[in-house]
Amino acid sequence: MDKKNTGKRWIAVLIAVVIFAISLVSNGITSSMEEEKAEELFTDKFNQFTKQTQKTIKGTNTDEKILVIDVDGMIADTPDSYLSDGFNYDFFMKELDKIKEDSTIKAAIIRVNSPGGSVYISEQMKNKILEVKEQTQIPIYTVMEEMAASGGYYISAPTDRIYASNETLTGSIGVIMSTYNLKGLFDKYGIKEENITSGKFKDLGSQGKEMTKEDREILQNLINGAYERFVNVVAEGRGMKTDDVKKIADGRVYDGSQAVENGLVDKIGDINMAIDDLTKELELTDPMVYSEESGLSSFASLFQKVGDNINKKSSSDLQVLDKLMNDDNMPKPMYMYGE
Numbered sequence: 001m002d003k004k005n006t007g008k009r010w011i012a013v014l015i016a017v018v019i020f021a022i023s024l025v026s027n028g029i030t031s032s033m034e035e036e037k038a039e040e041l042f043t044d045k046f047n048q049f050t051k052q053t054q055k056t057i058k059g060t061n062t063d064e065k066i067l068v069i070d071v072d073g074m075i076a077d078t079p080d081s082y083l084s085d086g087f088n089y090d091f092f093m094k095e096l097d098k099i100k101e102d103s104t105i106k107a108a109i110i111r112v113n114s115p116g117g118s119v120y121i122s123e124q125m126k127n128k129i130l131e132v133k134e135q136t137q138i139p140i141y142t143v144m145e146e147m148a149a150s151g152g153y154y155i156s157a158p159t160d161r162i163y164a165s166n167e168t169l170t171g172s173i174g175v176i177m178s179t180y181n182l183k184g185l186f187d188k189y190g191i192k193e194e195n196i197t198s199g200k201f202k203d204l205g206s207q208g209k210e211m212t213k214e215d216r217e218i219l220q221n222l223i224n225g226a227y228e229r230f231v232n233v234v235a236e237g238r239g240m241k242t243d244d245v246k247k248i249a250d251g252r253v254y255d256g257s258q259a260v261e262n263g264l265v266d267k268i269g270d271i272n273m274a275i276d277d278l279t280k281e282l283e284l285t286d287p288m289v290y291s292e293e294s295g296l297s298s299f300a301s302l303f304q305k306v307g308d309n310i311n312k313k314s315s316s317d318l319q320v321l322d323k324l325m326n327d328d329n330m331p332k333p334m335y336m337y338g339e
Contacts, residue, residue, distance in 0.1 A: 057289040064284045067108045068291040069095045075117030075151045096132050107278045108140045115337040116151025125155045143271045144168045151335030157237030163269040164256035172337040173249035175226040226333045
């Protein structure tokens, strides 16, 4: 992981520390409290919220375990993945690594509820799944919940079996790259973008100018390459011919029953069916089915509420312009539904 994202993640943790400090004050800790007691209480409270927790879903046999790993939210590797609508990528990768280290884990279920996201992160997750399958030879199933689209399907395709509800939205096999053309707003306020570049395409995707035909062709080629790789992942994972995948890979979503018909999903069912099937097929005896949660994810709802309140405030043209120019809006390929 690069230093930039690591630094940002520590910023997220520091923000969490501040919030805890405020909450302690609100709960009666004042300057009159002895410093040692305040420090002890703060440390205890912080550790409670940041430690990893384990939840037993069913079963009691700890010698035969089924690990459930959740992918809930947008697939990304940013501080936001701890705080709002993204899942914890690092935690996901570490959970998969545990399968290689714990011989009592006899199977794993990846429970997906995601519209997709980063092309790069989706690929890293797919590679990790294949690595664990090859090294452990244990079955890894996917259970799709409300949505497992685009990148959510990309990471599901390599698993050994896929379950979905009739009402699950899945598929959306394809790539999207979005950007903004702010030239109209620039013109309105007399703003002109001036770029000094070493080559004619160095400012490719700049928001202050119209996209040229050549610009579009370059970006389209990037999209086409990512699309072909997506199709190959599905073909290999599902045992299909690439031509057959392309017939259904036009970006549309399918419900669960349609996905079964076109070969993207194996069975209509939920996590209980997947657990029952694994128990019977592996001849397990009351296996302990469990999931783990990173403590940092407990901050998600709190930060989401703060963000919602901020977003409720009205914005002028200039505020919108400032936000768009300062956000990371450079065009990049995404395995994403509803971008």
